[in-house]
Amino acid sequence: QVQLVESGGGLVQAGGSLRLSCAASGDTDCITATGWYRQAPGKKRELVAAITNGGETYYEDSVKGRFTISRDNAKNTVYLQMNSLKPEDTDVYYCNAGGCEDYWGQGTQVTVSS
Numbered sequence: 001q002v003q004l005v006e007s008g009g010g011l012v013q014a015g016g017s018l019r020l021s022c023a024a025s026g027d028t029d030c031i032t033a034t035g036w037y038r039q040a041p042g043k044k045r046e047l048v049a050a051i052t053n054g055g056e057t058y059y060e061d062s063v064k065g066r067f068t069i070s071r072d073n074a075k076n077t078v079y080l081q082m083n084s085l086k087p088e089d090t091d092v093y094y095c096n097a098g099g100c101e102d103y104w105g106q107g108t109q110v111t112v113s114s
Helices: none
Strands: 002-007 010-013 018-026 031-039 046-052 057-059 067-072 077-082 091-099 102-104 108-113
Touching (some): 002 091, 002 102, 018 091, 018 108
Antiparallel strands (some): 002 018, 031 091
16 A cells, blocks of 8 residues: 655745645655656546656646646655646645555645736
């Protein structure tokens, strides 16, 4: 089993920055990749960014150049640095760890005011 705890969400003005953290515990050797998803009410959860254990990254087109995903292996933590935030980035952000199974965090709210 893997437990994921997210932190770092909040309220920020457009153009501002936030850094989300996803700390993993438990059977972390089972994780091969970690991603950040976001979901608005009534909408499908979408992948925003992901990073593999080898350091390969993926970004959804709308966040390229603004968001950066990184990992600290010693802390079993993945970060999502979000810069130049826009009101349309407002969502609940979820951390996902894939590998032996699919694990999800509880979600953290990000609200960007115009």
